[in-house]
Amino acid sequence: MPDTVEVRFKDDGERRASSDSPVGRPPSIASSTPSREETLVAAGIGHRPDDPEMPCLTIRMWVIGIAFCLIGSGVNTLFTFRFPAVTLSQSAIQLLSYPVGRAWHFVVPDWGFTVFGERYSLNPGPFNYKENILIYILANLSFLTRLSADVLTEQRVFYGLNLGWGFEITITLATLLFGFALAGLSRSIIVEPSRLMWPGVLGNTALNSALHPVENTYKTTEIPSGISNRARYRFFLMAFAVSFIWYWFPDFIFPALGYFTWVCWIAPKNAVVNQVFGMKSGIGLLPFTFDWAQIAYIGSPLVIPTWAIINIGASLVFWIYIVTPAIYYSNTWFTAYLPMQTNSIYDNLGKVYNVTRVIDKKDGFVLDLNKYHNYSPIYLPVTYALNTFGLCFASISALIVWLILEKRHEIYEGFCNSSLAVTLRLAPKTEKTVQEQAYGTVPTWWYLVATLVSIGVGIFACEYYPVQLHWYGVLLAMIISAFFFVPLAWLYATTNIKIQIDIFCRLVAGYIWEGKVLANIWFFNIGYISGIKGLAFAQDLKLGIYCNIPPRKLFAVQVVGIIMGTLGQVAVLEWALNNIPNICTNKADNGFTCPFSRTHFNTSMVWGAIGPRRFFANGALYRDLLWFFFLGALLPPAVYILKNYVFPKTKWLKQIHIPLFLGGLNFIPPASGTNYGSWVIVGLIFGLWIKQRKRQWWKQYNFILSSAMDCSVAIAGILIFFSIFYTGAASYFKWWGTEVHKNTCDWKGCTYKVLAKGEKIH
Numbered sequence: 001m002p003d004t005v006e007v008r009f010k011d012d013g014e015r016r017a018s019s020d021s022p023v024g025r026p027p028s029i030a031s032s033t034p035s036r037e038e039t040l041v042a043a044g045i046g047h048r049p050d051d052p053e054m055p056c057l058t059i060r061m062w063v064i065g066i067a068f069c070l071i072g073s074g075v076n077t078l079f080t081f082r083f084p085a086v087t088l089s090q091s092a093i094q095l096l097s098y099p100v101g102r103a104w105h106f107v108v109p110d111w112g113f114t115v116f117g118e119r120y121s122l123n124p125g126p127f128n129y130k131e132n133i134l135i136y137i138l139a140n141l142s143f144l145t146r147l148s149a150d151v152l153t154e155q156r157v158f159y160g161l162n163l164g165w166g167f168e169i170t171i172t173l174a175t176l177l178f179g180f181a182l183a184g185l186s187r188s189i190i191v192e193p194s195r196l197m198w199p200g201v202l203g204n205t206a207l208n209s210a211l212h213p214v215e216n217t218y219k220t221t222e223i224p225s226g227i228s229n230r231a232r233y234r235f236f237l238m239a240f241a242v243s244f245i246w247y248w249f250p251d252f253i254f255p256a257l258g259y260f261t262w263v264c265w266i267a268p269k270n271a272v273v274n275q276v277f278g279m280k281s282g283i284g285l286l287p288f289t290f291d292w293a294q295i296a297y298i299g300s301p302l303v304i305p306t307w308a309i310i311n312i313g314a315s316l317v318f319w320i321y322i323v324t325p326a327i328y329y330s331n332t333w334f335t336a337y338l339p340m341q342t343n344s345i346y347d348n349l350g351k352v353y354n355v356t357r358v359i360d361k362k363d364g365f366v367l368d369l370n371k372y373h374n375y376s377p378i379y380l381p382v383t384y385a386l387n388t389f390g391l392c393f394a395s396i397s398a399l400i401v402w403l404i405l406e407k408r409h410e411i412y413e414g415f416c417n418s419s420l421a422v423t424l425r426l427a428p429k430t431e432k433t434v435q436e437q438a439y440g441t442v443p444t445w446w447y448l449v450a451t452l453v454s455i456g457v458g459i460f461a462c463e464y465y466p467v468q469l470h471w472y473g474v475l476l477a478m479i480i481s482a483f484f485f486v487p488l489a490w491l492y493a494t495t496n497i498k499i500q501i502d503i504f505c506r507l508v509a510g511y512i513w514e515g516k517v518l519a520n521i522w523f524f525n526i527g528y529i530s531g532i533k534g535l536a537f538a539q540d541l542k543l544g545i546y547c548n549i550p551p552r553k554l555f556a557v558q559v560v561g562i563i564m565g566t567l568g569q570v571a572v573l574e575w576a577l578n579n580i581p582n583i584c585t586n587k588a589d590n591g592f593t594c595p596f597s598r599t600h601f602n603t604s605m606v607w608g609a610i611g612p613r614r615f616f617a618n619g620a621l622y623r624d625l626l627w628f629f630f631l632g633a634l635l636p637p638a639v640y641i642l643k644n645y646v647f648p649k650t651k652w653l654k655q656i657h658i659p660l661f662l663g664g665l666n667f668i669p670p671a672s673g674t675n676y677g678s679w680v681i682v683g684l685i686f687g688l689w690i691k692q693r694k695r696q697w698w699k700q701y702n703f704i705l706s707s708a709m710d711c712s713v714a715i716a717g718i719l720i721f722f723s724i725f726y727t728g729a730a731s732y733f734k735w736w737g738t739e740v741h742k743n744t745c746d747w748k749g750c751t752y753k754v755l756a757k758g759e760k761i762h
Contacts, residue, residue, distance in 0.1 A: 036197065042699040043202035044209025047229060048129075050548040052438050056130035057553050059122055060104050065138035065557070066564055068093050072139050073568035075718075078576055080149045081583060081592045089714035091707050094136040094204060096715075098211050101127030101135070129212035133547045134557050136204065137540045141176075141561035148172050149573055151525050153597040154604065155467075155518065156577060157584045167465045168570045174458035175525060176562045177450050178478060179534030182485045183541060184447035184555075189414035189486060191541045196493040198542040199303045203710065205546050206703035210236050232704045239708035243292065247716040250291035252724055252733075258291030259741040261674070268744040271752055276325070278746025279674040281339040283320050283383075287677025292709050293717070297675040298667050299496055301683030302706035306691075307655040308495040309683040312664040316680065319391065319665060320383070320673045328382045329752060333621055334761045335382040339749035343384060343669040345602060347376035348760040350751065355605040366515045367609040378606060378615070379761055380622065387668050390625045392503045394632030395663025399487045399499060402636040402659050407490060439550035446555065454478075458526060468519035469526075473512075477527035480505060485531050491659060492535050493542070499663035502528045506607040513608070520608030521600065632662055 040046060075088045105127045112121030152172070156162050183191070190196060213229030250258035256265075263277040263286060275282045279289075289295060301309065328335050337350050345353045358372040380389070403411070455478065459471045469477075484501050492498055505527040506520060513519035537558060544554040576592075577583060584594035606615075616623050635658045643653035665676060691698040724730045741747060755761065 036195075038699060039197065039202070042206070043703045044206040044229065044232075045202075045546050047209050050438070054128055054130055055124045056128070056134055056549065057556065058124050058131060059120060060101065060108075060124070060127070061131040061134050061138075062560075064097055064100055064104070065135040066560070068097055068135060068139035069141060069561055069564045070568045073141075073565050074572045077149045077569045077572040080596055081153070081576055081580070081594050087714065088718060089710055090136065090140050091203065091207065091710040092714040092718075093139045094132065094207055095211075095711045097135045097139070098127070098132060101131060129208050130547065130549060132211065133204070133208055133543065134549060134554070137543065137549075137554065138557050138561045138564075140536065140540060141558070141565040148175060148525065148529060149569060150596045150600050151521055151529070152570075152573060153577070153584065153594055154521060154600045157594065157597065158601040159518065161466075161518070163465045163467075165570060165574065167461055167467075168573065169566060170457050170461040171522070171525070172566045172570060173562070174454050174461060175530045176533055176566060177454035177457065178481065178526070178530040179532070180537045180558060180562060181447050181451040181454055182482060182531065182534040183489075183537035184442065184450065185444070186486055186489065187538065187541055189411055190489040190493055191538055191545070193410070193414055195410075196490070196542075198493045198496075198539050199305060200299065200492075200496040200539055201543045201546065202303045202703050203300060203707040204543060206232070207236065207707040207711075208547060210704055228700070232700065235701050236704050236708045239705050240712045243709050243712035244716045247292065247713050248720065250289075251293070251717060251720050252730065254737040256737045256741045258289055258294050259747075260288045260290060261741060261744065261746055262288070264744040264746045265740050271745050271750040274745035274750060275328070275340045275752065278340075278744065279672050279741075280746050281341050281749040282672065282746050283324055283340060284672045284674030284677055285321060287674040287681065289674055289678050292713050294675055295678045295682055296710065296713075297671050298679060300706040300710055301679045302686050302702055302709075304496055304683055304687070305494070306684065306687035308497065308657070308660060308664075309680055309687060310655065311657045311660040312497070312676065313680040313684070315661045315664050316673060316676045319386065320668065320676070324382055324386060327386065331753065333382070333385055334379055335385070336753040337751055337755060337761050338379060338381045339751060340381065341383040341669050341672060342381050342749060343388075343599065344381070345384070345606065346379045346381070348379065348762065349376070350755050350761065353378055353602070355602055355609075359605060359609055367611070372610065376760075377621070378610065381669075383669050385622060385625065387665055389503060389622070390628040391662050391665065392500060392628075393625065394628040394635075395499050395659055395666070396484075396501055396504055396632065397629045398632035398636050398662050399484075399491065399659040401633050402657075403487045403490065405636055405640045411486065411490075440552060442551045442555045462522060466518075467522050468513060468516040469522045473509075473519060473523055474526060476508075476512075477505070477523045477525075478530070480508065480527045481531040481534075485534055487659075488531060489535055489538055493538075495657075495660060497660060497664055498532070498535065498666070499659060500528075500666045501531070506603065507612045510607040510612040514611045514613060515609055517604050517608035521604045524604070632658075635662070 072088050072093060079087065105123060105125070108123045110121055110123045112119050112124075114120070148171075152168055191198075209229050210232040213233060259279050261274075261277055261279045261282070261284075264274045264282075267273045276285050278284065295301065324340070327333070328340050331337075338346050347353045353376070357375050358368055360366050360368045360371075455474070458474045458478070461467075462469045462474050463471055480501075488499060488501070502524060505524045508527075509520040509523035513523070540558065541554065543549075544551065580588065580592050582588040583592050584597065586593060614620070616626055639653070639656050639658055643650065643656070647653055668676065686698070686702055690702070
């Protein structure tokens with residue numbers, strides 16, 4: 001097959017070969033904006049012609065990939081029990097697998113065997129970029145473990161219901177499989193369109209091109225001069241080394257650099273100063289931090305489109321820096337008696353709510369109304385009420401309305417180009433793309449089979465085991481997950497920002513299965529977690545397009561990853577819960593107190609036992625938060641009319657994105673204004689200032705810098721934990737730089753108003 005292939009196909013009236021093409025040189029994308037083309041080239045996409053004969057499903061790939069999948073799922077599952085958590089990131093796997101693959105090439109002999117005329121060798125030649133990215137994709141599934149492990153631990157430890165390996169494997173497998181099926185069935189809408197870049201993978205493609213460089217592949221004007229993957233590789237090593245060394249300071253030697261709330265250090269006992277400028281329980285008005293882990297708390301800002309960063313920056317200023325203090329200092333919802341920011345819930349004494357005081361464990365964890373009325377209603381901190389509930393409600397309705405108003409034509413076009421529409425004879429056959437000509441496609445019925453299997457396994461798990469969620473609950477949860485999947489994926493594909501619908505799932509379950517906490521947690525698991533995992537599968541499908549991976553081989557890798565990730569996760573969970581002394585208690589060594597599972601436990605007790613019906617009843621304190629649903633539904637049409645009919649020539653109006661403005665702050669709490677503010681500042685520095693003034697530098701190094709920072713912090717974090725914190729050496733190292741940020745009202749969560757002795761919130 002020749003090195004250069006160009007095929008014309010329909011897209012936006014006439015699909016055209018784009019940088020997504022898996023074979024051939026990068027075709028013209030003249031109809032796209034220059035910034036999009038620059039972005040793809042800067043991310044290392046289209047720097048090489050594809051070789052369809054290049055081996056990718058090699059024995060080497062399977063061995064290394066499965067090993068890293070098991071290691072990743074083991075490490076990340078184990079440390080989901082610990083605070084602070086330690087995570088082996090995806091970029092770190094991509095980097096670490098490279099020297100392993102290279103060593104395999106130089107050490108392992110070329111032994112093999114032949115099956116049906118095709119030879120399978122232990123050493124098929126140099127370790128190539130397709131093997132490297134498939135290892136990353138296979139191991140990537142190990143990073144989908146935390147949410148599932150949290151819920152399983154919640155049921156087993158905090159509810160005391162141990163249903164064994166059978167339930168744990170089947171419910172985990174059902175959740176993963178359904179997310180996988182959602183990604184595959186909707187791939188023509190959310191993955192294949194070239195205009196959807198999925199910015200979250202651009203750092204991975206840049207690293208892949210740097211680790212496997214091919215210089216001067218194309219002698220055309222479409223690839224800017226001065227782009228050198230070998231120079232990128234040298235820059236990556238330098239940036240990695242510097243960042244690796246530096247991270248020892250904010251993580252261990254000088255933690256105050258990470259919590260750089262210097263204004264609070266000046267007035268450590270002033271509650272207002274600490275609430276305004278604090279980072280732990282404050283809103284972080286001056287967002288300074290020298291810790292990349294804090295800056296990239298919601299993801300690297302170097303890969304996010306500038307318009308998305310501006311929308312989130314505007315949201316931060318309006319909702320956190322203006323609205324939040326106004327609500328707090330006016331004592332709306334009695335918030336002034338609580339810390340300004342925390343993800344805890346409180347009782348009428350201003351103490352963390354003790355849910356065990358209102359639950360009858362002997363009667364299947366059902367709310368005891370007498371105990372509830374004798375104890376206290378629930379009170380929420382201002383950021384918890386405003387962001388986790390109000391803005392979450394608004395973003396859900398806004399996302400649906402926005403998608404219908406602005407993306408309906410593109411979604412319809414994507415559906416018409418899908419094999420499902422052709423199979424159902426709802427659309428004519430389209431001309432084959434370059435990828436389809438070279439590798440074929442994954443038949444839609446494969447994903448339909450995965451859907452049926454996931455439904456069957458999910459129904460079996462919830463019917464055979466006593467978890468209160470019967471077959472109709474499983475189906476309803478999957479319908480909700482499928483309904484929101486395309487809107488959530490479309491936003492994620494363009495911004496790398498996830499809008500959460502977890503509270504919506506909790507509310508639905510709370511109304512239908514009132515008082516049944518187990519039904520609440522598993523409805524949340526199937527309705528929300530499956531969609532989040534589906535986004536990861538869809539992102540890997542896009543990465544496969546960018547890196548020329550045959551679709552059917554990618555399908556096989558993802559299926560194996562689902563199986564290995566499920567078994568690895570459940571095995572480590574079983575080992576940890578049976579072998580770590582005092583796990584999930586305050587007596588546990590090395591911080592294995594299960595903080596995430598405890599948070600899920602509190603949430604499910606509130607919405608499963610107390611229930612939204614009481615929480616939002618007539619006259620209830622937080623009933624007005626329901627108006628945010630209407631706010632979210634009204635804002636998109638208003639902005640749509642303004643930018644299309646009233647001020648059609650105003651360019652800045654075109655950049656307003658209401659779902660992002662309402663839902664982009666969904667990590668607050670526990671993230672703070674410092675996390676988001678520093679993220680916005682760094683993103684604008686690189687996306688505006690450096691990109692405009694040092695454009696060639698940005699093209700050459702921006703995405704590789706992002707990957708280097710992510711990899712170095714992940715690997716350094718693991719090393720610091722095992723060498724310093726796990727051994728207990730950190731307890732002997734204390735000085736001003738490790739304590740100054742802790743000796744403040746920000747760290748202690750001081751409140752604006754203080755209850756007198758014997759006084760209650762009412």
